[in-house]
Amino acid sequence: MTSKTVTELLSQDATLQDVTVKGWVRTFRANRFIALNDGSTINNIQCVVDFENLDEALLKRITTGAAIHVTGELVKSQGKGQSVEIIVKTLEVLGDSDPETYPIQPKKHSFEFLRENAHLRTRTNTFSAVMRLRSSLSFAVHKYFNENGFNYMHTPIITGSDAEGAGEMFKVTNLDSKNPPLNEDGSVNYKEDFFGKETNLTVSGQLEAETYAMSLGKVYTFGPTFRAENSNTSRHLAEFWMIEPEVAFMDLAGNMDLAEAFMKSVLSYVLENNREDLEFLEKRLLDEEKSKPQAQRSEMSLIEKIKFVVDNNFKRVSYTEAIDILKNCKPNKKKKFNYIIEEWGADLQSEHERFLVEKHFKCPVILFDYPANIKAFYMRLNEDGKTVRAMDILFPGIGEMVGGSQREERLDVLKEKMKALDIDEKELWWYLDLRKYGTAVHSGFGLGFERLVMFATGMGNIRDVIPYPRTPQNAEF
Numbered sequence: 001m002t003s004k005t006v007t008e009l010l011s012q013d014a015t016l017q018d019v020t021v022k023g024w025v026r027t028f029r030a031n032r033f034i035a036l037n038d039g040s041t042i043n044n045i046q047c048v049v050d051f052e053n054l055d056e057a058l059l060k061r062i063t064t065g066a067a068i069h070v071t072g073e074l075v076k077s078q079g080k081g082q083s084v085e086i087i088v089k090t091l092e093v094l095g096d097s098d099p100e101t102y103p104i105q106p107k108k109h110s111f112e113f114l115r116e117n118a119h120l121r122t123r124t125n126t127f128s129a130v131m132r133l134r135s136s137l138s139f140a141v142h143k144y145f146n147e148n149g150f151n152y153m154h155t156p157i158i159t160g161s162d163a164e165g166a167g168e169m170f171k172v173t174n175l176d177s178k179n180p181p182l183n184e185d186g187s188v189n190y191k192e193d194f195f196g197k198e199t200n201l202t203v204s205g206q207l208e209a210e211t212y213a214m215s216l217g218k219v220y221t222f223g224p225t226f227r228a229e230n231s232n233t234s235r236h237l238a239e240f241w242m243i244e245p246e247v248a249f250m251d252l253a254g255n256m257d258l259a260e261a262f263m264k265s266v267l268s269y270v271l272e273n274n275r276e277d278l279e280f281l282e283k284r285l286l287d288e289e290k291s292k293p294q295a296q297r298s299e300m301s302l303i304e305k306i307k308f309v310v311d312n313n314f315k316r317v318s319y320t321e322a323i324d325i326l327k328n329c330k331p332n333k334k335k336k337f338n339y340i341i342e343e344w345g346a347d348l349q350s351e352h353e354r355f356l357v358e359k360h361f362k363c364p365v366i367l368f369d370y371p372a373n374i375k376a377f378y379m380r381l382n383e384d385g386k387t388v389r390a391m392d393i394l395f396p397g398i399g400e401m402v403g404g405s406q407r408e409e410r411l412d413v414l415k416e417k418m419k420a421l422d423i424d425e426k427e428l429w430w431y432l433d434l435r436k437y438g439t440a441v442h443s444g445f446g447l448g449f450e451r452l453v454m455f456a457t458g459m460g461n462i463r464d465v466i467p468y469p470r471t472p473q474n475a476e477f
């Protein structure tokens with residue numbers, strides 16, 4: 001008899017059949033009812049043991065957290081809360097648990113505590129639901145691009161460039177840190193380092209993705225990216241996963257259409273395929289909100305929020321329009337913002353972004369045409385000479401979800417920009433080559449995958465949507 005998963009068993013008609021299942025004990029009630037979970041679904045299967053048939057010593061080993069192997073008959077459940085249950089014939093404890101020290105007790109644990117026990121936290125309903133959704137969203141990402149003619153490209157993790165020009169990179173070196181080879185002026189001689197040059201972990205696969213877009217047409221990357229920014233917020237990680245499509249012959253309007261269609265597609269996928277997990281997380285959020293004052297509770301439930309994004313157009317607003325709105329809004333005039341918006345050119349802080357999406361427009365917003373000097377070097381300069389064809393997509397509850405742009409395809413303009421920002425042409429000779437040989441309009445964007453998972457699960461802290469978060473002062477596991 002081959003083992004079945006809990007999800008397979010729960011979807012079967014109870015027709016008195018012999019079944020076998022393996023999983024971890026969630027609870028054991030009244031020496032009779034085991035709630036068994038194997039991670040295949042949010043639901044447990046109830047296994048009913050007749051203790052007359054089991055010896056006392058075995059009974060004692062059925063504790064929360066133990067791994068067990070059960071065989072028995074699948075029958076219609078007599079009790080409430082489940083349609084079928086297993087009447088146990090044989091029970092084997094595969095791995096004992098220690099009820100005294102097992103951290104995941106059947107009670108409410110704080111997310112902080114569970115973060116410290118991240119290796120076991122997926123044995124809780126909340127984290128198993130989140131991680132199944134994360135997996136499902138990843139699949140939906142590949143599915144969307146595959147069905148729309150994109151090639152999946154693996155961009156390098158180790159690179160010599162700083163795509164975003166923000167200098168937030170983790171160095172990669174195998175030089176002896178106590179005694180590195182030095183140049184005559186006392187600086188470290190990276191020619192003697194492993195790669196013969198200074199290298200770092202990538203902050204974005206974009207620049208390499210552009211090279212493939214300019215040959216394969218439509219490509220995307222989906223991989224880990226790294227940022228050594230010391231921001232200890234609920235939306236930043238030092239290691240996160242980014243999805244970056246890049247498309248030849250596509251302008252900024254096409255880029256917005258792509259981003260919107262893509263996000264709607266992956267969110268629809270989980271609405272259809274992860275219903276039980278979403279319903280569980282929705283209920284969790286409702287419970288959590290009960291403890292908040294009425295004014296802070298959200299108007300929509302989790303599933304309503306996701307549906308709202310799927311069914312409604314994102315609002316497209318220029319940076320200039322956004323500044324006008326912000327300059328004249330109440331929190332700005334009453335100096336409630338930490339950063340008061342005084343004039344055109346100001347960089348938007350997350351408090352401003354959240355005001356726009358949560359209070360003003362109440363829907364996802366695509367902001368475009370930002371001032372050139374607050375955006376990266378590669379963005380295409382507009383005819384006005386002061387704005388670039390950039391776009392950020394802002395989401396309620398999250399803030400910036402996507403950053404992208406039409407790329408500067410004119411060699412002379414790009415060179416000038418690099419010169420002004422002191423970016424060495426020799427370092428990016430291959431990037432400039434794209435503009436020398438068959439250059440063309442092209443665009444792309446980057447979507448922070450964990451922020452998407454936050455939105456789809458309603459989790460409030462980015463550390464709770466990635467298995468093992470890397471943040472300042474923390475790289476456990």
Ligand code: 4AD
Pocket residue numbers: 163164203204205206227229235236237238240242244245400401402403404405444445446447448449450451
């Ligand atoms: O806006 P960013 O910095 O854009 C780029 O890196 C471009 N090269 C992308 C492109 O055009 N191909 O980052 C893109 C997105 C952000 O909108 C945000 O969702 C996410 O990546 N992100 C982070 N997510 C978690 N932790 C961090 N520290 C993040 N930094 C950016």
Ligand code: MG
Pocket residue numbers: 392400402403
């Ligand atoms: Mg950005």
